[in-house]
Amino acid sequence: MSFWSAKETMELRPLKYLARFNPEALPEDTNPDFEFDYIDIGGVTLEDGVRHKETMRFESAPSRARKPVRLGDVIVSTVRTYLKAVAKIDETHNSAIVSTGFAVLRPNADVDAGYLYRLCQANAFVADVEARSTGVSYPAINPSALAAIKVPFPDLAAQKAIAAFLDRETTRIDKLIAKRKRQVELLTAKIDQFSQDAVTLGLIKRVPLAQTDIPWLPRMPAHWESRKAKHLFKEMARAPLDDDGVITAFRDGQVVLRTKRRTDGFTLAILETGYQHIQKGDLVIHSMDAFAGAIGVSEDDGKATGEYVVCSPKTNDVNNEYYAILLRCMAKRNYVFVLCPSVRERAPRFRFVRLAPTLLPKPPIDEQNAIVAHVRSHTLKLAEQRAKIERSLKLLNERRAALITAAVSGQLDIRETLPAVTSTSDRDRFRLVVGAEIIYQHRNSPKFGRVKLQKELYLAESHLGIGELKGNYSRQAAGPLDRALLEETERAVEAAGFYRAKQADGTGTTVTYTPLSNAGRHSAQLKSLLGPRADALSDLIALLRDFGTEAVEAIATLYAVWNDSLMDGRQPDDSTIVNGVLTEWHEKGKKFKDSDLRHWLDWMKRNGLTPRGEGPRTAHTMMRDMFA
Numbered sequence: 001m002s003f004w005s006a007k008e009t010m011e012l013r014p015l016k017y018l019a020r021f022n023p024e025a026l027p028e029d030t031n032p033d034f035e036f037d038y039i040d041i042g043g044v045t046l047e048d049g050v051r052h053k054e055t056m057r058f059e060s061a062p063s064r065a066r067k068p069v070r071l072g073d074v075i076v077s078t079v080r081t082y083l084k085a086v087a088k089i090d091e092t093h094n095s096a097i098v099s100t101g102f103a104v105l106r107p108n109a110d111v112d113a114g115y116l117y118r119l120c121q122a123n124a125f126v127a128d129v130e131a132r133s134t135g136v137s138y139p140a141i142n143p144s145a146l147a148a149i150k151v152p153f154p155d156l157a158a159q160k161a162i163a164a165f166l167d168r169e170t171t172r173i174d175k176l177i178a179k180r181k182r183q184v185e186l187l188t189a190k191i192d193q194f195s196q197d198a199v200t201l202g203l204i205k206r207v208p209l210a211q212t213d214i215p216w217l218p219r220m221p222a223h224w225e226s227r228k229a230k231h232l233f234k235e236m237a238r239a240p241l242d243d244d245g246v247i248t249a250f251r252d253g254q255v256v257l258r259t260k261r262r263t264d265g266f267t268l269a270i271l272e273t274g275y276q277h278i279q280k281g282d283l284v285i286h287s288m289d290a291f292a293g294a295i296g297v298s299e300d301d302g303k304a305t306g307e308y309v310v311c312s313p314k315t316n317d318v319n320n321e322y323y324a325i326l327l328r329c330m331a332k333r334n335y336v337f338v339l340c341p342s343v344r345e346r347a348p349r350f351r352f353v354r355l356a357p358t359l360l361p362k363p364p365i366d367e368q369n370a371i372v373a374h375v376r377s378h379t380l381k382l383a384e385q386r387a388k389i390e391r392s393l394k395l396l397n398e399r400r401a402a403l404i405t406a407a408v409s410g411q412l413d414i415r416e417t418l419p420a421v422t423s424t425s426d427r428d429r430f431r432l433v434v435g436a437e438i439i440y441q442h443r444n445s446p447k448f449g450r451v452k453l454q455k456e457l458y459l460a461e462s463h464l465g466i467g468e469l470k471g472n473y474s475r476q477a478a479g480p481l482d483r484a485l486l487e488e489t490e491r492a493v494e495a496a497g498f499y500r501a502k503q504a505d506g507t508g509t510t511v512t513y514t515p516l517s518n519a520g521r522h523s524a525q526l527k528s529l530l531g532p533r534a535d536a537l538s539d540l541i542a543l544l545r546d547f548g549t550e551a552v553e554a555i556a557t558l559y560a561v562w563n564d565s566l567m568d569g570r571q572p573d574d575s576t577i578v579n580g581v582l583t584e585w586h587e588k589g590k591k592f593k594d595s596d597l598r599h600w601l602d603w604m605k606r607n608g609l610t611p612r613g614e615g616p617r618t619a620h621t622m623m624r625d626m627f628a
Contacts, residue, residue: 109467114163566613
């Protein structure tokens, strides 16, 4: 099943063909003093990317802090997938370490990092991840299942155009979202301040104030009392939950009740014991989320799971709704040392035993009732305004997500709205000058021909990172082979007046390259296009200059098998690489011996011709036919 509604002309490929998965890992013997920025899943969101990071040393870092990331990488959460944590690594987070709960995707040479990021943000991709996740309370997706998700894969020019278009359009939407969020923050602050003033200063104007013995409240109306929480409330005892029981939940900071099982498919994991009975008017506090405002008063009878603390008033002069407002104000002022066993806890839990000895203000009951009514009436309009803005925020986020999905799936013709950044002519220029340089450096060599040209073009792209060649290599007998790349390169060097391919003895015989009038005049263009890579290309050609066709073919094939394995997240040993050439490559087993391949593999290691799991992947002939 696919969640994509891509155009018929757009290709769908498994994600593993677009990026290398988890290319690096911190070793366990890393220097204990190594300092880095750590990014956990909780610090990443689908809309905003990385929102939080923490600087730490390896010695004190959690064991899950093991995955280095580089500029252009895309991280996708594979655990707690409901959080939809996706981000692209920019300059700010380059060289950070992320949790092992992320899959790190390093885009291949023919994949634009911006496009890959938008692809992973798309609704269809997120839905596919959630559909393949397993587990109820802690859903996770296996990395191999993530790598198998099929996604749209247009050419590099289209990818760059899509990424640029979405960067421009989402920036506009993000500005509106930021404005709406600021409005929500201001309204929330206004509601909080109004509520705090009411529950701590009362409603009577010009009432005398007096100093208090409450640590967090310097002054309050002089006629108010201060009482310990244990004198105001009692915690409800726990009891088993029967089948027709109900459980509590919080929605927008208010307590709501729902049945344990509903006909609409909602289910909840139920524990055997540890429930509290709830009566209408009871104070209900979520032990983990109290600090986010999950404190309220139940409007019905029911029962609650062990995650909740349920309190009933001890006397008739206590209004639980007044204290719900008061405790929410305390939580938002970070007065946590009365709400949890230790402020040093990573996940502080509310405990009534800690609240019990804490002093709280106690106005007369008639003032408590008046304060509650006043807060209700005066914050209602503000809350309605906030809800309206939050609805518009939801629509903006939905529009943003729909735009990303439509763009990456080909439902929008981006080429009509934004010129492609990389054109076919760019590819042709690179093929021209790189091909001309290889032929020029091998001029007059009897060991040079078409096969050696093809293998050095492949190594130039995969080993040197000259991705602009945009090869599409297959595992054929003469592979790594891209016939179109080879033919276009030969046509280009002839059209430019550099060299002409000739087969003196007819079709199927050795190809030689005859110099034309402009032979050797490509160097200025080569340096202009490649920059420092021009010197690296020269070194690569010199390294292979004295070898015959069969030796270079063996080296290129070993490189391809090794590189493909790295892109699949495997670290192959010598036997695996050699066996891959002999058994997984069309007809190579008839041409090479195990001992010969091991000889060239050792030579590659000694001369630094070892892959990094980057660049183009070679495709089996059958797979190539499927995507033709």
